[in-house]
Amino acid sequence: MKQLPIGIQSFSEIITKGYLYVDKTQYIADLLRSGKYFFFSRPRRFGKSLLLSTIKEVYEGNKTLFKALWIENQWDWSQVHPIIHIGFSSLNYQARPLGEVLGEELDRIAASYQLQLLQAEVKDKFRELLGKLSASHGQIVILIDEYDKPIIDYLGKDTAQAQSHQQLLKAFYSVIKDADPFIQFLLITGVSKFSKVSIFSELNNLLDISLNKDFVDLLGISEDEIDVYLADYLPSIAVYQEMDLASLRKKIQSWYNGYSWDGKTFIYNPFSLLIFIREQEFRNYWFETGTPSFLLELMKDQKMYRFENLRVNESSFAAYDIKRLRLLPLLFQTGYLTIKEKGTYRYLLDYPNKEVRASMYQYIMGELMYEDPAFTTNTILDLREAFWKNEVEEVIDLIKSIFGRIPYEIFIANQEAYYHSLIYITFQFLGNYAEAEVSTNKGRIDAVVHTPTDIYLLEFKLDESAEAALIQIHERKYYEKYTHLNKQIHLLGIGFSSKEKSIEEWKLEHLTGYGL
Numbered sequence: 252m253k254q255l256p257i258g259i260q261s262f263s264e265i266i267t268k269g270y271l272y273v274d275k276t277q278y279i280a281d282l283l284r285s286g287k288y289f290f291f292s293r294p295r296r297f298g299k300s301l302l303l304s305t306i307k308e309v310y311e312g313n314k315t316l317f318k319a320l321w322i323e324n325q326w327d328w329s330q331v332h333p334i335i336h337i338g339f340s341s342l343n344y345q346a347r348p349l350g351e352v353l354g355e356e357l358d359r360i361a362a363s364y365q366l367q368l369l370q371a372e373v374k375d376k377f378r379e380l381l382g383k384l385s386a387s388h389g390q391i392v393i394l395i396d397e398y399d400k401p402i403i404d405y406l407g408k409d410t411a412q413a414q415s416h417q418q419l420l421k422a423f424y425s426v427i428k429d430a431d432p433f434i435q436f437l438l439i440t441g442v443s444k445f446s447k448v449s450i451f452s453e454l455n456n457l458l459d460i461s462l463n464k465d466f467v468d469l470l471g472i473s474e475d476e477i478d479v480y481l482a483d484y485l486p487s488i489a490v491y492q493e494m495d496l497a498s499l500r501k502k503i504q505s506w507y508n509g510y511s512w513d514g515k516t517f518i519y520n521p522f523s524l525l526i527f528i529r530e531q532e533f534r535n536y537w538f539e540t541g542t543p544s545f546l547l548e549l550m551k552d553q554k555m556y557r558f559e560n561l562r563v564n565e566s567s568f569a570a571y572d573i574k575r576l577r578l579l580p581l582l583f584q585t586g587y588l589t590i591k592e593k594g595t596y597r598y599l600l601d602y603p604n605k606e607v608r609a610s611m612y613q614y615i616m617g618e619l620m621y622e623d624p625a626f627t628t629n630t631i632l633d634l635r636e637a638f639w640k641n642e643v644e645e646v647i648d649l650i651k652s653i654f655g656r657i658p659y660e661i662f663i664a665n666q667e668a669y670y671h672s673l674i675y676i677t678f679q680f681l682g683n684y685a686e687a688e689v690s691t692n693k694g695r696i697d698a699v700v701h702t703p704t705d706i707y708l709l710e711f712k713l714d715e716s717a718e719a720a721l722i723q724i725h726e727r728k729y730y731e732k733y734t735h736l737n738k739q740i741h742l743l744g745i746g747f748s749s750k751e752k753s754i755e756e757w758k759l760e761h762l763t764g765y766g767l
Contacts (some may be wrong), residue, residue, distance in 0.1 A: 252483050262308050266316045271430065271474070273480050273521075276322035278469045288427075288437045288454065291469070292444050292461045294510075294586025296522035296537055298470045299440040300338065303394040306438065310392045311335035316585060332435050333358055333388040335380065335529060336544060338396040349401050349416050353423070361709075373640040374422045381426065381433045387472075390435035393427070397558040398450075400443035407545030413495045421450055434632050443584045444568075462512050471510060472517035481528065488531045506533055510586070512723035514593030523606055536612035537586075546585070547618045548581050549578045554665070556615050558588055561600040568598075572678050587611060612680040619673050620656045631680050643743065644758050651753050652744075653677060662752050670713055670747065674698065678709075689732075696729040706733050709743045717758040720744030730762055 256270035265272050280443030282289070283306070293299055299408035308316050312331040317323045337360075355372045357380050360370045366383050370376040385391050398420065427437065437457075438646040444461065451457050460466050472481075477500075505629045509521045546686045550556055555578055567579050581599060582588040587607055592599035602608035616631075630653060637645035653673060653762035654662075662669050677699040678687040686699045698709040706731055710720035724730065730740050740762040748755040 255529055256523070257525050257529065258302060259262055260675060262301060263313070263316055264300075271480060271689050273472055273476050274319075274320050275302070275469065276305070276309075276317065276320045277325075278466065279309065280322050280325060282438075282460075282466065282469065283309070283436060285465075287434065290441075290444075290451070290457050290459045290461070292441050292459075292584055293464070293470050294520075296443055296520065297659070298521055300340075300396050302470060303336065303338075303396050303438065303440065306392070306436075307336055307394060310334060310436070313321070324643050332390055332392045333364060333384050334392050334394065335384070336394045336396075339400040340397045342401075344401050344416070345404070347354045348655075350419055353419075373419070374426055377423060378426045378430070381430045385433035391433055391604040392435050392438045395437075395439045397441055398439050399443045403443060406573070406576065407548050416449060417573060421452060424451055425453040442586075443581070464513050467516045468513045468518055470521070472521050472524055473503075473516070474508070477519070477524075479509060481524075484528045488528065491531050494747065501531065503527065506605045509589060509591075511590045512605075514590045514598065520603075520606075535606050535610040538614075546578070546581060546587070547602075547614060549581070550615065551618060552577055554668045555670075556619070556668075557675060558582065558590075558611075559601050561588070563598050563600055565596050565598075567600070607681070609682070616653075616673070616676050616680060619669060619676065620653060621658060621661075622656055627680075631677070634677070635681055635684070638705075639702050641702075641705060643691055643741075646743075647745075647754055647757055650677070654754075659750065659752060663749070666749050667713075670749070674711055694723075694727045694729070696724070696727075699733075701738075704741045705741060707741045707743055707745055708733075708734065709745065711745045711747055713745055713747050714749050717744040717746040717756045718744065721758055721760055 253271040255268060256265045256272070257750065259265055259270060262271070262272075272601060279302070291299070291302075309322070309326065310330065310332045311334065312328050313367075314323065314326075314328045316714040317326075321463045337353075337356055342349070342356060344352050351372045354371075354376050357373065357376050359567060361383070363382050364384055364387065366387065368379050368381070368383070369377050370379045381391060386738060401416040401420070402413045405416070427434070439457070444459065454675055485496060485499060486597075489496050492499060494502070503524070509517055510518045510520060511517045520537050523537045527533065530536075561579070563579065565603050579588070579600070585588075587602070588600045589600045589603040590598050602611065612673050613624045616622075616627040620627065630649060634646065634649045637643075637649060657669060657673075674697060675687045678685045678700070681700065684701045687697070696708055697711045698707075700707040700709070708724055710724050710729075712720045712723075721742055724742050724744065731739060744758045746756045747753070747755055
């Protein structure tokens with residue numbers, strides 16, 4: 252079996268060093284033949300850089316690299332063009348002005364074609380490069396990777412710097428508008444989609460294919476591609492995990508599949524999937540590569556923490572502006588939410604999979620508790636164990652500890668948001684054996700926890716008695732939904748005091764006439 256190309260973004264390195272390559276060349280050929288100016292956004296670690304590297308090798312006519320791949324005998328390899336390939340992640344704009352390092356990159360590209368640029372301003376230098384390169388080598392292929400990184404890196408930290416980079420890039424890309432005779436093909440990739448007014452105002456012929464049905468699996472790994480390229484890696488993992496292959500595939504799917512841009516085609520995050528195959532352990536690999544700090548700040552500012560089953564319209568995918576950041580477009584574009592269903596102008600958004608959902612709960616809970624996210628997992632595991640052992644007093648103490656870590660003045664100022672959000676996130680974080688805000692035909696109960704032998708129905712009351720919580724459970728007969736499961740049903744009413752920022756009283760009742 253071939254080595255897995257984890258973190259390798261160079262197509263030539265993958266091929267020449269014998270790494271596994273999931274053949275995407277048919278999709279790439281379709282893209283190259285379907286137009287001229289394209290924009291394509293995908294979350295980080297989805298293979299955008301590898302895509303551009305592959306296109307570069309195609310347009311440089313390196314047919315030998317594509318031996319046995321789909322495109323080998325389906326492309327005119329005499330189509331050789333000069334390449335302007337700019338990857339913003341490789342530019343050191345953190346230490347020096349963006350215009351300066353971008354200008355040096357243009358000089359480097361020019362020198363590789365034995366050209367010298369005389370202009371000083373980066374906008375003028377770009378225009379000069381396009382003219383001279385096309386005159387000496389023919390129409391140019393422009394590949395721009397992570398166009399938005401100089402902006403995203405400063406969101407939530409230095410808005411003035413983000414805006415400065417935005418204006419410089421707007422001027423830079425405006426050069427392309429009048430350069431049509433010089434250009435064979437253009438592809439710009441990034442994570443986010445800033446408004447055309449703010450970045451690509453002059454490029455009104457730039458086609459955004461991010462949600463185009465023909466390119467939904469241009470990146471990522473499909474279920475069929477697992478069968479073709481990765482099936483041989485799985486038997487040893489099944490043995491290690493002590494699972495049969497069918498169960499393993501189902502678990503892998505729940506952890507790492509689920510990304511979709513049309514609500515029909517669901518694909519795997521390639522980074523997480525390949526690391527899982529190497530490590531053979533179910534973990535949150537994608538989230539570990541970068542924490543969404545500015546997104547968490549936006550959640551706190553906008554008091555939004557619940558993102559399951561969101562019904563939205565097309566405007567939710569609209570471009571956003573640096574001065575008015577909108578949370579849902581950001582969460583979608585950065586990969587924390589994805590399309591689960593698509594209707595006519597309406598979409599259902601949700602977390603893609605268990606990896607993203609569990610990690611997001613961990614970070615949100617850490618933010619709400621003013622706690623390092625790493626410690627929130629321990630609290631949840633302790634809570635799970637307490638339910639499993641039917642240690643209700645320990646359950647109450649743990650819930651108290653969750654609220655007890657919030658600074659008093661913060662809690663009082665945001666009482667409703669903190670109270671309901673923390674309860675919701677806590678029980679959602681418990682995973683497959685817990686539910687938060689469960690709907691019944693009589694109403695909605697705050698939380699339900701399942702153990703192998705028992706079911707706990709929890710109702711919380713803010714500044715009301717535990718008895719009032721139990722009365723509501725009985726009046727609305729929340730337990731009727733679970734009486735067929737042959738488990739002991741427990742009703743737990745909890746009265747929470749906003750003044751004390753803690754549980755004031757609780758009452759436990761074992762439902763008779765049902766269960767074991």
